[in-house]
Amino acid sequence: xxxxxxxxxxxxxxxxxxxxxxxxLNQHQLIKQLLESRLGNMPLKFTTDLFRYEDLNxxxxxxxxxxxxxxxxxxxxxxxxxxAIDLIGDVVTARLDTSTAAKIxxxxxxxxxxIFDAGNPCYVVAHSLGSIYAFDVINDLMxxxxxxxxxxxxxxxxxxxxxxxxxxxxxxxxxxRKRVHALGEGDKMFRWVNYWDRTDPVVSGKMFGQNLTGxxxxxxxxSPSPKQGWVIRDRPVDTGKVWLLAHVAYWDNPTVGDxxxxxxxx
Amino acid sequence: xxxxxxNIAWSIALMVLPSCTHSLYHAELGTxxxxxxxxxxxxxxxxxxxxxxxPKAGPILLMTACSTRRIHFDETENGIxxxxxxxxxxxxxxxxxxxxxxxxxxxxxxxxxxDLQAGPLSLTVHCEAMTDEFSIRTxxxxxxxxxxxxxxxxxxxxxxxxxxxxxxTPDVPEPPTCP
Numbered sequence: 032x033x034x035x036x037x038x039x040x041x042x043x044x045x046x047x048x049x050x051x052x053x054x055x056l057n058q059h060q061l062i063k064q065l066l067e068s069r070l071g072n073m074p075l076k077f078t079t080d081l082f083r084y085e086d087l088n089x090x091x092x093x094x095x096x097x098x099x100x101x102x103x104x105x106x107x108x109x110x111x112x113x114x115a116i117d118l119i120g121d122v123v124t125a126r127l128d129t130s131t132a133a134k135i136x137x138x139x140x141x142x143x144x145x146i147f148d149a150g151n152p153c154y155v156v157a158h159s160l161g162s163i164y165a166f167d168v169i170n171d172l173m174x175x176x177x178x179x180x181x182x183x184x185x186x187x188x189x190x191x192x193x194x195x196x197x198x199x200x201x202x203x204x205x206x207x208r209k210r211v212h213a214l215g216e217g218d219k220m221f222r223w224v225n226y227w228d229r230t231d232p233v234v235s236g237k238m239f240g241q242n243l244t245g246x247x248x249x250x251x252x253x254s255p256s257p258k259q260g261w262v263i264r265d266r267p268v269d270t271g272k273v274w275l276l277a278h279v280a281y282w283d284n285p286t287v288g289d290x291x292x293x294x295x296x297x
Numbered sequence: 298x299x300x301x302x303x304n305i306a307w308s309i310a311l312m313v314l315p316s317c318t319h320s321l322y323h324a325e326l327g328t329x330x331x332x333x334x335x336x337x338x339x340x341x342x343x344x345x346x347x348x349x350x351x352p353k354a355g356p357i358l359l360m361t362a363c364s365t366r367r368i369h370f371d372e373t374e375n376g377i378x379x380x381x382x383x384x385x386x387x388x389x390x391x392x393x394x395x396x397x398x399x400x401x402x403x404x405x406x407x408x409x410x411x412d413l414q415a416g417p418l419s420l421t422v423h424c425e426a427m428t429d430e431f432s433i434r435t436x437x438x439x440x441x442x443x444x445x446x447x448x449x450x451x452x453x454x455x456x457x458x459x460x461x462x463x464x465x466t467p468d469v470p471e472p473p474t475c476p
Binding site: 036070073074075218230253264270272280286289 | 369428475
């Protein structure tokens with residue numbers, strides 16, 4: 032199969048840390064609204080889709096949830112602790128090389144290849160911890176012989192990556208992610224744009240949302256080698272919100288929408 | 298009585314501390330694109346100032362009517378610049394594409410987006426768009442953006458200020474209409 036550039040674009044979203052189950056997730060709808068709001072009067076044909084993995088995470092965490100229910104008798108305390116387990120569990124799952132993380136990566140890869148088989152150009156938008164899975168899966172696909180022949184974008188299952196509020200700059204995610212997979216000789220470039228708010232605590236690892244200074248998070252992966260084949264841009268964005276509110280404010284940020292428009296149409 | 302007063306003071310402080318002042322900067326200019334067609338260009342960026350902590354702003358977006366490209370002027374160690382993308386941009390009247398990281402334009406005089414104010418803003422553009430089979434061309438739409446030229450473009454930037462308690466998504470201008 033090959034990608035057909037004349038077919039409608041697909042924006043595939045992978046979510047990040049969540050509470051609740053997969054049915055609670057609608058980030059692809061938010062991305063659809065965001066992109067539509069930045070089209071102006073351009074008739075762009077596109078669809079959005081969401082890869083849900085929260086149910087897999089919840090299954091992995093169920094034994095801890097049961098334990099909490101035994102320990103915490105108070106319903107309010109139980110609810111709060113359960114939410115904390117849900118969120119922290121997501122982080123641990125993504126950080127460690129667990130079987131659940133492997134299942135999530137495989138599921139996301141299958142979803143990408145489903146879109147590839149249909150021939151639609153696919154663009155990935157990954158939020159928070161979802162960006163770790165996206166990074167792993169895209170690099171994994173690049174390492175396979177069948178995909179990502181550098182001079183032919185028709186062989187690329189993913190045409191570009193946008194990450195939002197990614198924790199990839201934190202040392203806890205360094206293991207196994209020291210570099211991106213080089214595409215080899217050629218002049219076509221894989222684009223990765225990393226949007227982050229300077230007060231987003233998930234990006235900075237600073238619990239109280241102190242401003243993160245400097246310019247490099249994803250750009251630490253840039254290489255002077257012409258064989259790398261990646262264009263990597265860190266883009267600090269003013270979401271208009273602070274701290275944890277900033278972490279979930281990318282979905283309707285028009286600057287992110289303009290960046291997505293720029294990527295999807297080219 | 299003292300406890301009540303202290304609680305009221307805390308409540309007020311907790312309400313005010315996360316409050317933000319928002320500025321939306323924007324300007325429109327009659328320009329031509331690299332194909333010589335008259336196309337309006339719109340520039341915008343936002344800034345958020347908190348009661349405590351440093352302000353944050355940007356990036357600066359430049360939109361040209363009928364263009365599928367949205368040009369970002371990013372704050373970098375080299376100033377506020379439009380970094381060209383290999384395969385998508387080339388220096389005007391030069392063969393081949395730009396090298397990764399090549400500067401395709403810059404905001405003049407100021408190096409930090411948070412320092413920019415309303416009033417005249419000068420910026421340069423040195424590059425023009427390149428296309429490949431994945432570049433969408435439909436009707437008048439194409440990747441072609443504001444024309445590269447030696448002298449800077451001068452935008453008359455307006456500021457719109459607002460205030461919010463817990464922050465607000467910037468209300469930015471629409472992309473310029475393609476005729």
